[in-house]
Amino acid sequence: QKEVEQNSGPLSVPEGAIASLNCTYSDRVSQSFFWYRQYSGKSPELIMSIYSNGDKEDGRFTAQLNKASQYVSLLIRDSQPSDSATYLCAAHSGGYQKVTFGTGTKLQVIP
Amino acid sequence: DADVTQTPRNRITKTGKRIMLECSQTKGHDRMYWYRQDPGLGLRLIYYSFDVKDINKGEISDGYSVSRQAQAKFSLSLESAIPNQTALYFCATSGGSGNIYEQFFGPGTRLTVL
Numbered sequence: 001q002k003e004v005e006q007n008s009g010p011l012s013v014p015e016g017a018i019a020s021l022n023c024t025y026s027d028r029v030s031q032s033f034f035w036y037r038q039y040s041g042k043s044p045e046l047i048m049s050i051y052s053n054g055d056k057e058d059g060r061f062t063a064q065l066n067k068a069s070q071y072v073s074l075l076i077r078d079s080q081p082s083d084s085a086t087y088l089c090a091a092h093s094g095g096y097q098k099v100t101f102g103t104g105t106k107l108q109v110i111p
Numbered sequence: 112d113a114d115v116t117q118t119p120r121n122r123i124t125k126t127g128k129r130i131m132l133e134c135s136q137t138k139g140h141d142r143m144y145w146y147r148q149d150p151g152l153g154l155r156l157i158y159y160s161f162d163v164k165d166i167n168k169g170e171i172s173d174g175y176s177v178s179r180q181a182q183a184k185f186s187l188s189l190e191s192a193i194p195n196q197t198a199l200y201f202c203a204t205s206g207g208s209g210n211i212y213e214q215f216f217g218p219g220t221r222l223t224v225l
Contacts, residue, residue, distance in 0.1 A: 008151075032212050043201055043216040044154070051210075088154070092212040098169070099212050103153035 003027060004091050006102035015111050019076040023089030023102055026070070032092040033065060035074045038104065039085045048074060079109045114138070115217035117202050123223045124192050132187045132220050134202030141206040143185040144214065145169075145177060147198040154201070160185055192224045 005024050013019045021035075032051050036044035050056045050063040050072065062075040072091075076083055086104040093100075115136045124130050134143065145157040146169075156169030158177040166177060174196060178186045189196055199221050203214040 032210060034213065043219050046213055046215065049210055049213055090214075098156055098159060099214060101154040103151065 003100045004089055004102040006087075006089050006105045008103060009106040010108045011105055012108045012110055013079050015079060015081060015109055017079050019079045019083065019107055019109070021074040021076075021087050021089075021105050021107065023072045023074075024070055025072065025089075025091045025100075027091070027093045028067075028070065030070075030091040030093045032099075033063070033072045034090040034092075034099070035061075035063060035072075036088040036090065036101075037083075037085045038088060044088055076107075079107075081109045081111050083107060084109045115202060115204055115215055117200075117217040117220050119220060120218065121221045123225065125225050126193055128192050130189050130192055130222075132189075132200055132202075132222070134185045134187070134217055136183050136202075136204045136217075138204050138215060139182075139207060140204035140215075141182065142204060142211065143179065144203040144205075145175075145185070145187045146201045146203065147171070147196075148201060148219075149198050157187065189222075189224075192222075194224045197222060197224045 035048040037047050038044045048063040050065045056063045060077045064073045086106045088104045089102040090099045118133045144159045146154045148154050155171050160166050160179045163179050176188045201219050202217040205214045
């Protein structure tokens, strides 16, 4: 079982819609969660971090964490073609000195 | 700007050659990492270092070695390159005043082993 799982996609949404990206994790003691955006051929870029249950908003991005369900999501409001990228979910477990990455979900925003 | 840089950005080499990938950072972070990324497999950790005297193997360290020359420099070596080491390699750093697990990536090195 992968420690951090994401649907590979592609997830296609029309411009202006809300894109919803989901991630599950297997280690119940995971404490910190991260979303990275990666454009094709480029390096991952950190866009959101979340540590507590609930929602965290930053501009058009909202990260949601539900530790009971071991579920993390990223909502992108008013999606733009420039949001088209692969989104990586990552989790840090308290007992380990490393972060585990999911394989990413490819998002396509259709103009 | 504080940054993470990698050299070279692209490298083509032949099977059996020894090569070194270099990473430098001006973020002042203590922690540095080397990952490789392959299509469908995501980012996999090769080695990580929490300070100059602390080096740790990641999940796929076989065939690789590293050197932490200074707080700001972390090099990855392939002692005898083989074709299945063809991949995109990223260096990352973390630490500072934020969450120590928030990682910041360099631009990557695209390595091709023929």
